Structures are given as structure tokens and as C-alpha cells.
Amino acid sequence: MMAPLWSDYMIWLLVVALWGWGLILRRSPQVREQWIQIFQSRIAMVSAIILLAYASVALLDSVRFDTAQKGQITLLDMAFESIATQSERTYSAPFADREYNQSLVTRDNGDVEQQYLPLKWVQAEVSIGWATLQVLLSAALLTALLVGLHLAWRARVHKLGLAEYGRNVWRDQTRLPWRTAYVTVLLMLFVWGWLGYLSQFYHVLGTDKVGQDVLYTAIKSIRTGVLIGVLTTLVMLPLALFLGISAGLFKGWVDDAIQYLYTTLNSIPGVLLIAAAVLVMQTILNNNPQWFGSTEERADLRLLFLVFILGMTSWTGLCRLLRAETLKLSQVDFVTSARAFGVSRLTIIVRHIMPNVMHIVLIAVVLDFSGLVLAEAVLSYVGVGVDPTTHSWGNMINQARLEMAREPMVWWSLFSAFVFMFLLVLAANLFSDRVQKVLDPRTQTR
Amino acid sequence: MLAYMVRRLIYAVPILIGVNLITFALFFMVNTPDDMARAQLEAKQTTPEMIQAWKQSHGYDKPLFVNNESSGLDTVTETLFVQESLKLFMLDFGQADNGRQISEDIQERMWPSLAIALPTFLIGLVTNIALALLIVLFRGSVLDTATMIVAVAIMSISGLFYIIAGQVLFSKMLHWVPISGYESGWEMWRFLILPVAIGVFAGLGAGVRWYRSIFLEEINKDYIRTARAKGLSEIRLLFGHLLQNGLLPILTGVVVIIPTLFMGSLIMESFFGIPGLGSYTIDAINAQDFGIVKAMVFLGALLYIIGLILTDLSYAFFDPRVRFDQ
Numbered sequence: 001m002m003a004p005l006w007s008d009y010m011i012w013l014l015v016v017a018l019w020g021w022g023l024i025l026r027r028s029p030q031v032r033e034q035w036i037q038i039f040q041s042r043i044a045m046v047s048a049i050i051l052l053a054y055a056s057v058a059l060l061d062s063v064r065f066d067t068a069q070k071g072q073i074t075l076l077d078m079a080f081e082s083i084a085t086q087s088e089r090t091y092s093a094p095f096a097d098r099e100y101n102q103s104l105v106t107r108d109n110g111d112v113e114q115q116y117l118p119l120k121w122v123q124a125e126v127s128i129g130w131a132t133l134q135v136l137l138s139a140a141l142l143t144a145l146l147v148g149l150h151l152a153w154r155a156r157v158h159k160l161g162l163a164e165y166g167r168n169v170w171r172d173q174t175r176l177p178w179r180t181a182y183v184t185v186l187l188m189l190f191v192w193g194w195l196g197y198l199s200q201f202y203h204v205l206g207t208d209k210v211g212q213d214v215l216y217t218a219i220k221s222i223r224t225g226v227l228i229g230v231l232t233t234l235v236m237l238p239l240a241l242f243l244g245i246s247a248g249l250f251k252g253w254v255d256d257a258i259q260y261l262y263t264t265l266n267s268i269p270g271v272l273l274i275a276a277a278v279l280v281m282q283t284i285l286n287n288n289p290q291w292f293g294s295t296e297e298r299a300d301l302r303l304l305f306l307v308f309i310l311g312m313t314s315w316t317g318l319c320r321l322l323r324a325e326t327l328k329l330s331q332v333d334f335v336t337s338a339r340a341f342g343v344s345r346l347t348i349i350v351r352h353i354m355p356n357v358m359h360i361v362l363i364a365v366v367l368d369f370s371g372l373v374l375a376e377a378v379l380s381y382v383g384v385g386v387d388p389t390t391h392s393w394g395n396m397i398n399q400a401r402l403e404m405a406r407e408p409m410v411w412w413s414l415f416s417a418f419v420f421m422f423l424l425v426l427a428a429n430l431f432s433d434r435v436q437k438v439l440d441p442r443t444q445t446r
Numbered sequence: 447m448l449a450y451m452v453r454r455l456i457y458a459v460p461i462l463i464g465v466n467l468i469t470f471a472l473f474f475m476v477n478t479p480d481d482m483a484r485a486q487l488e489a490k491q492t493t494p495e496m497i498q499a500w501k502q503s504h505g506y507d508k509p510l511f512v513n514n515e516s517s518g519l520d521t522v523t524e525t526l527f528v529q530e531s532l533k534l535f536m537l538d539f540g541q542a543d544n545g546r547q548i549s550e551d552i553q554e555r556m557w558p559s560l561a562i563a564l565p566t567f568l569i570g571l572v573t574n575i576a577l578a579l580l581i582v583l584f585r586g587s588v589l590d591t592a593t594m595i596v597a598v599a600i601m602s603i604s605g606l607f608y609i610i611a612g613q614v615l616f617s618k619m620l621h622w623v624p625i626s627g628y629e630s631g632w633e634m635w636r637f638l639i640l641p642v643a644i645g646v647f648a649g650l651g652a653g654v655r656w657y658r659s660i661f662l663e664e665i666n667k668d669y670i671r672t673a674r675a676k677g678l679s680e681i682r683l684l685f686g687h688l689l690q691n692g693l694l695p696i697l698t699g700v701v702v703i704i705p706t707l708f709m710g711s712l713i714m715e716s717f718f719g720i721p722g723l724g725s726y727t728i729d730a731i732n733a734q735d736f737g738i739v740k741a742m743v744f745l746g747a748l749l750y751i752i753g754l755i756l757t758d759l760s761y762a763f764f765d766p767r768v769r770f771d772q
Contacts, residue, residue, distance in 0.1 A: 264464035267754075269746035271712055273468075275731045276739055280472050283481065370602065377604045382712060383732050397606050401717075404614050418607055426602040433598070 003066035005300040010231055011062045017234075037438045042180045044434035047427040049184045053192070054424050057219065058226035072296060076223075080216060082200045086121035088211035094412055095202050097124040119203070126201040135197050139190040147182050154178070206412035208399070218416040220391035225424060228307055228376045228386075229369040235311025236368075237361065240318040245353055247319075248326025249345070258323070262316040270313060271382065277309040278384035299387035306379075306386060310372065318364045325357050359439040366432035370425045377421070393417040447762065454758065458751045465747040466531045473736050474526060539741035543733065548741045552723065558628055559710030559722030562638055566645035567707055571700065573646060574653030579684050581654065582661045593654070600651030609717045612644045626719035641718045645711070660695045664688055694765055701760050702753035709746055 025031045039045055061076040070077075070085070077084045091100040098116040105115045154174075155165035165174075172179045195215060198204050205214040247258040265273070285291070285302065292298040329335055335352050343351075379385035380394025388395060400414035483500040533540060539548035581593050617625035623640045664670065665688060673687055674680075710724035719725070723742070730738035 260460065260464065264461050264468065267461055267747040267750045268465055268468065268743055269706070269709065269750070272727065272739065272743050272746055275727075276469065276472050276743060279731065279734055279736070279739065287481075374604050377606055378713060381606060382728055397604070397610070401610060404610055404618075409614070409618075414607075414610060418603075421604060422602055425604075426599060429598050429602050 002064065003072055004062075004064050005297065006304055007227060007231070007300050008062040008064055010234070010304070011059070011227060014230060014234055015059070034438055036176065038434050039176050041434050042177045043430050045177050045181050046184045047431040047434075049181060049188065050423060050427040051431060053188050054222055054226055054427075058223040061220065061223040076219065080196065080199065080219065082121075083203070083213035083216040086213070088119050088121065088203070088207045089117070090207070090209060090211050091410055092119055092203055092207045092211075094204060094206040095128070096206070097122045100206075100408075100410065119207075122203065123201040128198065128202075131198055131201075132194060135193045136190055139186060139193050142189055143182065143186040146185060150178075150182075205416045206410075208413055209403075214396075214413055214416050217391050217396060217413075218393070218420045221393045221396065221417070221420065222424075224303065224386055224390055224392040225373045225376060225421070227303065228310065229372040229428075231304075231307045232310045232314065232372050233365050233368065235308055236315040236318065237365070239311070240315040240322060240364075241354075241361070243315070244319040244322025245326050245349055245357070247323040249330055249349065249353065251327075255323070258319070262319050265313065266316045271378070273313050274309055274379065275382060275384045277313070278306065278379075281305045281309065295389060299390045302387045303390060310375070314368065314372075318361070321360050321364065322357055325360055326353055329353055329356055359441075363432070363436050363439055366428065366435050370428040370432065373421065373425055373428070393421045450762075451755070451759070454755045458755070461751060462535070462744075462747065463531065465744060466534060467527075469740050469743050470527050470530060473740055474530075479526075534741075534744050539744075540737055542730075542738050543735045548738055551726065551738075552741070552745065555710075555721055555723050555726050556708050557722075558720050559715065559724060560708060561634060562641055562645075562714065562718075562720055562722065563707040563710055565638065565642045566649075566711075567703065569642065570646045570649045570653060574650065574657050575689075575696070577650070577654045578657035578661055579689065581658055582665065582688070583680060583684055585662065585665075594658075597651040597655050600648070601655070602651075603648075605648050605713060608644045608648045609641075609713065612640055613717070616640055626717065628718075628720045637718065637720070641714050641720070645714060656699070657692075657696065660692050661688055663695075664692050667691075694761070697760050697764060698757060701757040702750065704756065705749040705753045706746065708749060709742070 025035075039048065057076060060079065061074045063075045064072055065074070066072055073084070089099065092098070093100055096119065098118050101116075102114040103117050104112055105117070106112050151166055151169065152162060155162045158165060160168075168174050169178050169182075195204055199213070199215055203213050203215070205218065208214055208217065243258050243261070247255045281302070285298065285305075292301050329352070335348060338348050338352060376385055376392060377394035377397055380392060381398050385394050386392045396413050396417040400410075400417065403410035403413055479501050480497055483497040537549060539552070542548050542551065577593075581590055584590055613625055616622045617640065623636055626637075628634065628637050669691075670683065670687060673683055678686075708723065709727075710720075710722040712724045712728055714720070715722045715724035716728045726738065727742050729735075730742070
């Protein structure tokens with residue numbers, strides 16, 4: 001039975017909204033041209049595919065079922081069922097078949113000795129090299145199938161023969177860098193397949209203090225990171241758009257009031273404002289236990305509150321940009337003549353202002369995303385981030401701090417959080433660079 | 447000039463009142479004095495008399511915004527909001543939950559914060575600008591592209607990783623510097639060198655990119671072309687003309703930070719055990735000491751506004767076109 005949490009509804013709502021927005025944008029040839037220009041860069045293409053992979057994991061993790069035996073599980077839990085359920089006793093290194101630390105064992109004859117206990121769920125007889133080869137072959141087969149389908153589709157669009165179009169792709173003579181895209185897809189399928197397949201027999205990234213598989217924690221953290229990066233935008237955008245455009249268009253006391261509001265909010269140090277708001281939120285949650293049934297719902301509610309707080313504190317920058325741009329636009333001929341013709345304010349905003357500030361909005365949204373993912377880690381460290389029971393990279397790093405002080409060092413939690421986070425943020429940064437380069441009129445003259 | 451400064455200072459007052467209103471709303475309306483009393487008394491059963499006594503001893507027994515029992519101006523002034531705000535404006539932050547005076551703590555902890563924030567800021571500034579100029583000199587080359595990719599990579603790593611990795615590498619494995627701690631006097635450099643180095647390195651990516659874009663915006667302007675046409679060497683062009691003219695946009699971003707250096711860095715200080723304002727704030731957040739958090743919010747806002755005013759003044763000082771006496 002489906003049992004979505006509030007954040008699941010929000011994330012799917014956002015998908016629907018994005019879909020709708022995309023459909024509207026498709027109609028404008030100018031916008032289509034811009035997007036093609038964005039994807040003409042190889043780096044942008046690779047980053048977009050990586051981002052898409054992260055997003056799909058987050059979406060898989062947002063389809064939630066209620067089961068009798070295992071409680072609430074998501075589609076992602078089903079895909080990684082083996083490591084979701086198979087916990088060890090304590091720390092074990094990546095690909096190890098024994099625990100990381102010795103334990104005291106009492107022999108049959110009463111002797112006590114130190115021993116590295118074997119792990120419960122590891123099947124060490126499975127050869128890693130052979131498994132890798134198998135995965136590589138299946139990934140290549142799957143990619144070939146996908147590439148074939150895609151080639152057939154593109155060839156039809158271009159009204160070319162399949163062989164001819166394929167040759168163009170091979171020589172990298174297509175308008176969009178499809179060859180790069182295919183290679184990236186192959187790599188992604190291979191990496192995910194490798195992780196998924198080997199995780200049935202090994203703990204690929206080791207286990208943590210309570211024996212939970214680290215790979216599983218890192219993958220589950222994807223949803224938290226993506227959610228914070230994306231949903232915050234949903235909270236921030238309406239505020240920034242409404243206030244920014246009103247300030248720029250209506251001027252006078254409206255402008256003064258809105259400027260006062262964002263200067264005041266801006267002058268409070270960001271982390272402190274967030275910390276203060278989160279402290280208050282915790283008090284509210286503690287005083288209202290009737291709002292949530294389970295600990296999962298509580299953690300989810302806390303995540304949503306955090307997203308809300310981040311949104312409320314991060315709209316000021318975009319609002320200021322939008323105000324300045326609207327001020328400029330309100331003096332442009334097509335707006336002044338529209339007003340002279342008696343076109344209503346609302347129509348002017350929807351028809352003339354909004355389409356002309358969309359590039360600013362888009363740039364701000366993609367730029368903010370990576371910052372928000374990084375902020376989650378810092379906030380969790382400060383103790384005002386997500387709930388300690390929520391899987392998140394911030395919580396992983398927080399725990400890793402103590403693990404690095406152990407002797408011998410437990411490095412794999414930190415390493416996994418680092419790799420997963422770095423890839424997402426790097427892809428987001430590279431993609432936003434490209435978006436900015438194409439959409440920002442100021443960078444085009446260079 | 448003086449008149450302008452006074453006007454700017456007067457403008458700052460409503461913003462500070464606004465900051466107060468926000469913090470007050472956050473801390474007092476949601477977490478009412480009754481809640482605070484119950485949390486602080488730690489008794490199993492709190493009687494209304496006990497709560498009343500606690501509120502009286504902490505000065506929280508007045509109504510929030512409007513006092514209906516008083517008359518005239520007192521209806522507004524004899525309220526919790528005005529009393530609390532006035533105390534903050536006098537920089538009297540009251541007592542922390544452990545009974546210490548917050549103002550004294552702040553004065554004491556300001557200096558360690560500054561000892562770590564100021565070198566990080568200065569060294570970072572010089573390194574960023576020097577590197578950016580170097581890259582602008584080689585603009586469009588492989589070096590330029592490579593540095594930009596490295597810069598994005600540096601930006602994409604959470605600051606927490608730099609700190610943890612730095613501590614493990616330089617303190618735990620190489621034993622070059624102590625892992626954390628603080629000492630006053632000259633011996634403190636041993637404790638400061640690692641956090642400062644990490645701070646500078648972590649800021650390198652974003653910094654170099656930002657200064658590079660500033661310089662690139664300048665380099666296409668006419669005066670540069672003229673200077674080059676007259677035969678000025680590229681090096682003299684960069685350090686003479688470009689740096690001087692790029693200074694103005696740099697000032698906007700930099701001067702506003704300087705006063706807030708007093709606040710210290712939250713994560714850096716708590717990781718390296720430096721008894722500054724950053725770790726003070728983190729401890730307060732973890733202990734849910736609302737008094738300290740409130741004081742730090744006010745202080746941060748105050749320093750930021752001072753920074754904004756300083757930015758305007760520095761403009762008047764460095765840019766002959768800006769005049770404030772109209």
C-alpha cells in the first residue's frame with residue numbers, strides 16, 4: 001500500500017510543476033535555442049546526466065509503501081534490498097570478510113582469546129574481478145540497447161538513414177554531443193550496476209558503527225540532499241518573484257517597505273538566523289507531538305521545516321536582483337507603451353516582466369542548488385540540520401569526525417559521503433556555470 | 447561627509463529595530479517566558495507561583511508588546527519588547543544560562559576569533575588577487591582552463607572535508623601541528639597555522655573565480671586598450687592599471703566582511719577548539735541558550751550594518767567620482 005510522507009508529495013508536485021513549465025517553455029523557439037546551446041557543451045551534457053541520475057535516485061526513494069514485515073520502504077529500498085536489511089554487528093572495512101576490530105571470544109575449553117569475527121552476510125567466495133566483468137558486459141549491452149533506440153529516434157527526426165546518423169555521432173558531428181552522452185550513460189550504468197550487484201555479496205563501502213552498510217546510507221542520503229537543494233527553491237521563488245517584481249514596478253512606499261524587509265533579513269548572519277529558527281522549530285515540534293505519528297513522520301516534518309526556514313532566509317538575494325531588473329524593465333519602451341495603451345498591471349507583469357526576468361530566476365536557482373547541498377552538511381554539524389535519524393551526508397560527516405580519531409582510523413564513512421556529495425555538487429556547479437554563460441547577457445559579450 | 451555619515455547611522459536604527467523584532471518574535475512569542483521558566487526550573491511539577499517568581503527574577507514578567515495596566519507612553523515602554531531592545535542597544539546582553547555576563551564573555555572571546563579570522567582574511571585576499579591576476583595574464587590558455595576546473599573542484603568540496611582531512615594529515619599522521627587547542631601570546635601560531643591555511647585554501651576556488659571575473663570585465667575597456675597600444679608591458683598593465691581600477695568592485699565585496707570578522711567562524715573554531723565567538727555560538731546553540739544566540743544575532747547584524755557604512759565611506763575615499771555632500 002502506498003504511504004507517502006509530506007516531502008514525497010512535495011517532491012512529486014515539483015516534478016509535475018517542472019514538467020508543466022518545460023511544456024510552456026518548449027513553445028518559444030528562442031528558449032529552445034538557448035537550451036540547445038546549453039547542452040552543446042560536453043561538460044554540461046555530462047553534468048546534466050549525472051544530475052539526472054541523482055534526481056532519479058531521489059525520486060525512486062520518494063515512492064513509499066507500507067509493508068507488513070518491513071515497515072515503510074521505498075522503491076530504492078527494494079532495489080538495494082540486500083544491504084538495506086543485512087546489518088552486521090559493527091565496523092567492517094570495504095570488501096572485508098571479517099570485522100574491523102577484534103572481539104573477545106570464549107572457546108569451548110574455556111580459553112578467552114582475541115579474534116576478528118567473520119561477517120554474517122558477506123559471501124567472500126564471489127570473485128570481484130569476474131563480477132566486474134559480468135557487470136561491464138551487461139552495462140554495455142543495456143547501453144547498446146538504449147543508444148540504438150535513441151539513434152533510431154534521432155535519425156527519424158533528422159530524416160537520415162540510421163547508418164548515416166550513427167556515423168555522424170561516431171565522428172562527433174551532431175549538433176548536441178551525443179557521443180559524450182552515450183559514454184557517460186555507459187559509465188553511469190556500469191558504476192550503479194557494479195555497486196548494486198556487488199553489494200549483494202559484499203559491503204562495498206564497509207559498515208558503520210552499528211553495522212549498517214555505508215553504501216546504503218550514502219545512497220539514502222541522496223534524497224535528503226536533493227530535496228533540500230530543490231524544495232527550498234519552491235519556497236523561495238514565489239516570495240522573491242512577488243516581492244522583487246512588486247518593489248521594482250510599484251516603487252514608492254511598496255519599494256521602501258520591501259527594501260527595508262530584505263535589508264533587515266540580510267543583516268542577520270545566515271547561519272545564526274537559521275539556527276535560531278531551527279531552535280524555535282524544535283520547541284514547536286516538542287510542544288505538538290500530535291502532529292506526527294511515527295519517528296519517520298517527525299523526521300520528515302523536521303526536514304520540511306528546515307527547507308521552509310532555508311527558503312525564508314535565502315530569498316533576499318534573488319529579490320534584490322529581480323527588483324533591479326524590474327526597475328530597469330519598467331522604463332523600457334515596450335512596457336511604457338503597454339502602460340500607455342491601458343494594459344493592466346497584472347498583464348504587464350505576466351506578459352512583459354516575467355518572461356524577461358526568467359533567466360535571472362533560472363540562474364539563481366541552479367546557482368543556489370549546490371550551495372544548499374553544502375549548507376546541509378554544515379547545518380547538521382552545527383546541530384541545526386536534519387533530524388539525527390535522517391540519512392544525510394551531513395550526519396555521516398558528523399559521525400566520521402569521531403571515527404577519524406579512532407585507532408586504526410575508520411575512513412570509509414567520510415570517503416563515501418565525500419564522493420557522493422562531491423559528484424553532485426561538482427556536476428551542479430559545472431552545469432550552473434554553463435547555464436549562466438548562455439543565459440546571462442553580460443557574459444555573452446566576452 | 448560627516449553629514450552623510452550621520453545620516454547613514456540614523457538609517458541603521460530602523461534596521462536594527464527590525465532585527466530586534468525578528469529575534470524577539472522568534473524567541474519570545476513562540477518560546478514564551480512561561481515555556482522558558484518551565485524548561486529552566488527543571489522541576490517535575492512546576493506551580494504557577496514558581497513560574498511567576500522565575501519570570502520576576504529574570505525581568506520577564508511584563509507583557510510582550512502592549513501594557514494595558516500602564517497609562518500614557520508607559521503602555522508601550524513598560525513592555526518586554528522595548529525593555530529587551532533597549533538593553534540590546536546599550537550592548538547589555540544580560541546573563542547566560544550558566545550565570546555569566548554575556549557581554550564579558552564576548553569581550554574575552556572576541557580576540558581569539560580575530561586571531562584566526564584576520565590572518566585568514568588577509569592572506570586569502572592577497573593570494574586570491576595574486577592568483578587571479580596571474581590567470582588573467584594567461585587568459586584563454588590551457589593554464590586558464592585548468593585553473594578554472596580546479597577552482598570549481600575546490601568550490602565543490604564541503605569545508606568540513608578540508609578541516610577533517612587537514613587535521614588527519616598534518617596533525618595525526620605527520621605530527622606537524624597540534625590537533626586543536628589555543629594558547630595566548632606568541633605561542634599561539636602553532637595552533638593557528640593549520641586553521642588559517644585550511645581557511646585560505648577552502649576559499650581559493652570561489653575567490654579566484656570572483657576576482658578573475660572582475661578583472662576580465664575591466665580588461666576589455668578602452669583605457670586598457672589605449673595603454674597597451676602605447677606600448678605598456680602586460681605586467682605593468684596588470685599591476686598598474688588593472689589592479690587599481692579593479693579595486694573598486696573588490697571593495698564592495700570585501701569591506702562589508704571586515705567588521706564581521708569579529709564573529710569568528712562557527713565550524714573552524716569548534717573543530718580546532720579555539721575559544722572564540724564562533725565556538726561560543728555553537729555551544730550556545732547546542733545548549734539551547736537563547737540569551738547568547740540572541741546576543742550573537744544582534745551583534746552580527748550590528749557589525750554587518752557597520753560594514754555596509756564602511757563600504758560607502760571607502761567608496762568616497764577611493765573613487766573621486768563619488769561625492770556625498772549634495
